[in-house]
Amino acid sequence: MAGPLAQFEIKAIGGEAGVSLAEQSPYVFTNSALWMVITVAAITIFMVLGMRKREMVPGAWQSMAEASYEFISGMIRDNAGDEGRRFFPFIFSLFMFVLFGNLMGLLPYSFTFTSHIIVTAVMAVFVFVGVTLVGIAKHGLHFFSFFVPSGVPAFMIPIMVPIEIISYLSRPVSMSIRLFANMMAGHTMMKVFAGFIVPLGFFGVAPLIMDVALTGFEVLVAFLQAYVFTVLTCLYLNDALHLH
């Protein structure tokens, strides 16, 4: 039986036969890539087909599509203000990508690409660099006053500035580690419990129940992590748009 971490293995699909991943092309299609494609397809189907009738009185599906729109719209409004509205398509895509990636990772035999640090790190770094560029574009060099907290005695500044810079740089790290670690921990735990079900025979009911409960919990975590990732993006954007 495969270990609990085997589910995170990246496997080439297609590519050169009988060759380890290290010797494949860096653009080789993998199970991770497959589930990214499936996620994008699912989001597109959810949004586009859900809205295909554009009914005045929406059905359940259209309501869900509209609700996700309004959810992100409200999140940006509350956390980044009006100016954040411009970034709505990006933030919406980000939220849906992470959310659907998390949720579809719960399907049996699927792959959770958000459980890979490199994926979450690329997204977090992209947000980080993007937000920093937005801040510099908007405020010019004044943006760097961000790192000099006001109301701090002068002699403290040499200490405070590095602390602030570290704090700023820690944003993408905490964002990516949080998402990756949560997704990975949940999936590993489920797999560990699942591994006990068959060997325990009758008493396998206990880990089975545990897994059912965990699945419900993981759905919540999937949503919450997507929410946190997106809310933090909004908050960082807000910082860049409205310097304190």
Next chain:
Amino acid sequence: MAKTRKGMMIAAAAAAMMPGVALAEGGLPQLNPVSYPTQVFWLVVTFAVLFLLMWKVALPRVSETLSNRQQKLSGDLQKAADLKEEAEKAQADLEEALASARAEAQAVLRKASEEIAAEQAKRLEAFDADMAVKAEEAEKRISAAREAALKSVKDVAGEVALAAVEKLSGDAADQAAVTKALDAASKANG
């Protein structure tokens, strides 16, 4: 091939930074840098596709639908308010019309009853007059008849008296004396 080597170099550099990555083959697949290039590549590709699809296709539809609904909602509410106002006006008109109709009807009724009363009064008056005339005539007729009757009674009495006198006395009675006596008698009788 060059790209592969570059990917491996990146992987190696990453491995150097991460302690414990040498164990990656047996450890966490997430820390195996070999998989990084393909994951990054496909992440960028798929996310870019998703972003474009959302930006250009999906989100405009949602926002269009939402704003249409908002417009329709406010439009319908405005229409409802307008219609309500119209209904109120119509009701006021109706009430007014009803009130005036009622007043008119009352006037007509009053007029009719007045007319009828006048007619009746007139007719009664005419009847009264007619009756008075007729009564007078009848009275006249009665008195004439009475006089005639009285006269004929006097004549008959005179004749009876004459005949009686003739029978009693045997000779013809004086016509004038009888008449005179009868007049006195009728005067005494009233």
Next chain:
Amino acid sequence: MTCGKRLFNVRGEFQRFYGAAGRSARGTMTEGGKKPSLDELDAKIRAAKDHAGLSQRQKLGKDRGNGDQARGLSFAIRLGTELVAALMIGVGIGYFLDRWLETGPWFMIAFFFLGAASGIMNVYRAALGYDSAVGYHPADGEEGDKDESDPNRR
């Protein structure tokens, strides 16, 4: 049904009409007429209008309520990583500075403490609800801005 109603109405009118001689017609009219239903309609329209007009503001309030809840949960999730992430960045910077300047472990030690301080500050700020990691000011200032901004921003 409609026919019967109409008939009834006609009869009502008749009664009202013929009864008008005796009592005031207007009194019966306002009591038995359609005015109450119109008032009801008016109330309904106003309620619907309020709902449509205020829905955004109400929804905003509701969203914020939900947001606060979700924020509370997300806040709990954040704390641990905020601390670790800052520490990692601090140690990383120290490590590279040491390698670059060949200064032994000193930068790493110094930046370990700076990173720890930064991590604690992250947690402290998050705990106070300042939310964003950098800068001392609470987010209330621009929260006010958000409230005043026009309602048709979406």
